Amino acid sequence: MTLPRCSDVHVEPLPGSAKQGSVFVCFEHPGGWSRDVLDGGTFGPELTARLKSALKGRAGLQLIRRPGREGRLVERPHLFIVHAQSATTELLRVDGPEAILDLELETPMANGGTAVAEPLLLVCTHGKRDLCCAVKGRPLAATLRDGPLGHSVWETSHTKGHRFAPALMLLPWAYSYGQLNEPAAASLLEHAHAGDFFHPGNRGRGVFDSAGQVAELAVAQRLLEAGERLRFGDLTATGGQVSHIDGRCWAVDMERTYVEGAIASCGKAPKAAKVLVARSVEQTG
Structure with missing residues (x-):
């Protein structure tokens, strides 16, 4: 018997299923993402162990990249530090993932970076974690990237809830969304830029x-x-x-x-x- 894809089965309510966390480090890494980005397969065992130690109990890690082929060409990666409680985002341009080890994560805007006023919409495309995120996330991210607010859109690693794919996370507020089609996701992006609450597909706020x-x-x-x-x-x-x-x-x-x-x-x-x-x-x- 062939089982259906997990995200094709809509029996669970969306509210209450959001990824929990209040501080997020979003690092631009266009290379391959292993099933768990901190399992040693993405950054190697030694650096992974140091990253785990630096982030444990302090922040969640999301790997991000721009949709499309141009997103694979990166000179100096973006590194966003997001504090969801205060809805603040700080941007650094760094040389590599080692920069994560030296971050000040307890206080918003404490790393000498640039304040980012606009929201970030992360679309999970982590196919090695679950096929649904690749099949449903990548086309949605590409479509949104070509829209008028596409500069706010990033592909991302696992955000929890691939059974609700396409799975999205809206920063800096840390809201998770699921099961949105292209028009609804575009509307979410418009609402986010205006700061207006968007309820359809909302799974909750991670704080x-x-x-x-x-x-x-x-x-x-x-x-x-x-x-x-x-x-x-x-x-x-x-x-x-x-x-x-x-x-x-x-x-x-x-x-x-x-x-x-x-x-x-x-x-x-x-x-x-x-x-x-x-x-x-x-x-x-």
């Missing part, structure tokens, strides 16, 4: 845990459906408690349940998956 992601998206949906303008970063979530920068607060009741037929990765058999869903939203302040 929150799974419950916080579900709760924030439930409140965001309620506000957007009421016709309110919402901007990225307006909401903060702690578990089921959500607050707005204007002082309003909500309590979101959630339930853990199961869905049948989820496929975690291509080649794996379908199974039940535990998910967290919002049941009600009540304004408390």
Whole structure:
């Protein structure tokens, strides 16, 4: 029996599935990406061990490259340091991955780089991790790169959630997205440049845990459906408690349940998956 591709099976809710993290190092590496970019196959065992030590508990690493053949020709790689809590991005041009070892990662804009005001949209194309990301991510990245805001688009290594491919990460806010077609992804990019919250395909903000992601998206949906303008970063979530920068607060009741037929990765058999869903939203302040 031939199993379907994992991203062709849409049984899991998107909210609550975002890659978690608040600090990200995005290094331009147009060469080959091994299955895990820190398994020794990309940078070799010695440098990989040093990179792991330098980043552990401090930041997540994303390898990035420009879509298309021109993205393989790099003289001095881009290196972005993103602090999602403060929504700040710092850009350095470096000689190689060794530059990651000396980064100051605890404080935003502490490395003498250039502040980047515009968002970055990372599209996972990491085919060695899962085929779906190559099949669905690469065409989307190429199309977006040819659009009017294409300078903000990068291919990236694994972002978690290839079963939702094409899988995207929006920085500097650390929102993950999935299952967007080309028009929807282009709309996401337009919203991001305006700072306006984009709800379709939103899997959550990585600075929150799974419950916080579900709760924030439930409140965001309620506000957007009421016709309110919402901007990225307006909401903060702690578990089921959500607050707005204007002082309003909500309590979101959630339930853990199961869905049948989820496929975690291509080649794996379908199974039940535990998910967290919002049941009600009540304004408390």
